[in-house]
Amino acid sequence: MQKSGLIHLWINGEDHALAVPAQRTLLEALRYDLGLTGSKQGCDKGDCGACTVLAAPRGSTARGEAILACITLAIDAQDLAITTIEGLAGPSGLDPVQRAFADCGALQCGFCQPGMMLSARALLDRTPLPTLPQIQEALSGNLCRCTGYTKIYEAVQVAAGLRAPSQRAPVQSERAAASDSKAQTVTEIVP
Ligand code: FES
Numbered sequence: 001m002q003k004s005g006l007i008h009l010w011i012n013g014e015d016h017a018l019a020v021p022a023q024r025t026l027l028e029a030l031r032y033d034l035g036l037t038g039s040k041q042g043c044d045k046g047d048c049g050a051c052t053v054l055a056a057p058r059g060s061t062a063r064g065e066a067i068l069a070c071i072t073l074a075i076d077a078q079d080l081a082i083t084t085i086e087g088l089a090g091p092s093g094l095d096p097v098q099r100a101f102a103d104c105g106a107l108q109c110g111f112c113q114p115g116m117m118l119s120a121r122a123l124l125d126r127t128p129l130p131t132l133p134q135i136q137e138a139l140s141g142n143l144c145r146c147t148g149y150t151k152i153y154e155a156v157q158v159a160a161g162l163r164a165p166s167q168r169a170p171v172q173s174e175r176a177a178a179s180d181s182k183a184q185t186v187t188e189i190v191p
């Protein structure tokens with residue numbers, strides 16, 4: 001059994017001192033020691049992308065590249081500045097990627113979304129005007145069981161300013177048919 005030790009993690013612009021076992025993953029430290037549950041625990045073995053966070057060298061002003069927190073040891077993340085989904089929005093509100101995902105209706109259950117949005121943010125930081133194949137390649141490590149990906153790719157293009165949403169979400173309700181607007185007789189059912 002390996003002993004616990006004090007480590008320092010730089011998360012969303014704040015330093016955190018944690019006493020964790022040497023085998024603690026960055027994902028476990030985020031979720032269970034710091035309560036940052038936006039990073040999801042999907043496969044827990046590097047296959048699904050749900051745990052994606054951004055990592056840059058400490059002191060860098062860039063948000064950096066997408067990494068998988070479930071296969072990164074917390075102890076090895078001490079030299080990194082980590083951005084999780086909780087830190088993506090800025091003082092002026094949602095990140096354009098978050099806004100575009102909402103505008104395009106690019107989510108259903110939402111489980112994949114933190115990782116998906118952070119991978120998209122990493123792509124747009126290094127390639128502000130990506131082609132569709134570049135978007136597909138950048139998100140190829142993030143699996144989504146719900147959306148079929150089309151809306152997700154659209155949202156990244158919207159965030160990049162390459163297009164407008166094809167249909168804004170939430171979709172407007174249809175007007176009720178005329179017959180529905182007539183007064184209905186309600187019969188009380190007495191048990
Ligand atoms: S939880 Fe699936 S890649 Fe990390």
Ligand code: FES
Pocket residue numbers: 106107108109110111112113143144145146147
């Ligand atoms: S929205 Fe459900 S897994 Fe992607």
